[in-house]
């Protein structure tokens with residue numbers, strides 16, 4: 063790990079111990095200080111308001127609550143509030159004509175804030191803009207991460223477990239863009255958990271089998287696991303993924319069935335075989351309700367599904383598994399061994 067990595071992983075600790083209150087609270091800016099105050103942070107949300115104006119009073123509580131959450135995580139983001147009654151210059155300069163107006167300031171440019179104006183949406187928006195290496199995932203954010211189209215590795219820690227926090231910060235840079243790393247901090251008093259902390263949960267939207275992490279939470283184990291996680295064990299073959307499979311030239315084992323339930327069942331059945339051949343073979347399901355013709359072209363009898371067929375892109379040959387026998391891990395394992 064380089065110096066930057068060390069710095070990043072130590073930063074939260076230092077900030078907690080040294081400057082707990084100076085970070086990310088709701089900042090009151092004036093015309094002169096606005097630029098300096100917003101550029102002191104990687105991302106800022108500026109709210110332009112009038113005092114004693116109900117819509118502005120209403121949003122203030124949400125801003126404070128979002129600022130508090132940001133502060134807890136020590137992210138380089140701030141919430142800035144400007145009173146356009148007393149600070150007309152800056153509000154005129156930025157063409158503020160209604161109140162409250164919310165603007166995102168990021169990397170020197172100002173853009174509109176379009177989301178809902180509750181604390182959670184505001185917080186989420188800032189975090190997204192910040193795109194941190196490790197996402198804080200308390201409350202509703204866990205649901206957000208599950209809806210992303212890349213795998214997520216979520217580590218649950220005890221609030222004061224700085225070592226595990228550092229550990230995930232240390233491996234996260236290698237997986238930026240391919241895996242979302244998230245952290246959920248549990249306060250044992252307020253929210254006791256049933257499992258022993260720390261533990262890891264995995265979400266893989268493109269995988270037809272459930273991926274679980276049950277190793278010890280240490281850097282090497284997590285790193286190895288994340289390497290393997292970045293590719294699905296059993297993916298999906300469809301028009302959006304077909305090219306990737308074909309271009310890889312790695313033989314592809316298709317699991318063909320009409321329903322999602324059947325495809326997942328067979329995928330789970332052959333999970334051990336897929337694990338064993340991870341790297342030398344690809345495994346993917348094919349929805350024969352939609353792409354039955356493709357299964358037919360591969361040589362399967364589509365009236366006798368579920369079925370399994372292997373396509374060797376290099377040898378331009380396909381090998382359907384005997385459809386008279388029920389699919390089992392042993393059958394598939396033996397079939398693969400006879401071919402490759």
Ligand SMILES: *[C@@H]1O[C@H](CO)[C@@H](O)[C@H](O)[C@H]1NC(C)=O
Pocket residue numbers: 101102103104105138
């Ligand atoms: C926060 O971001 C600003 C602007 O990018 C940068 O100048 C500053 O060094 C950052 N602070 C920390 C503690 O990373």
Ligand SMILES: *[C@@H]1O[C@H](CO)[C@@H](O)[C@H](O)[C@H]1NC(C)=O
Pocket residue numbers: 169170
């Ligand atoms: C910030 O802006 C500069 C100049 O416009 C650009 O070169 C740089 O890539 C930007 N950085 C990020 C993180 O967007």
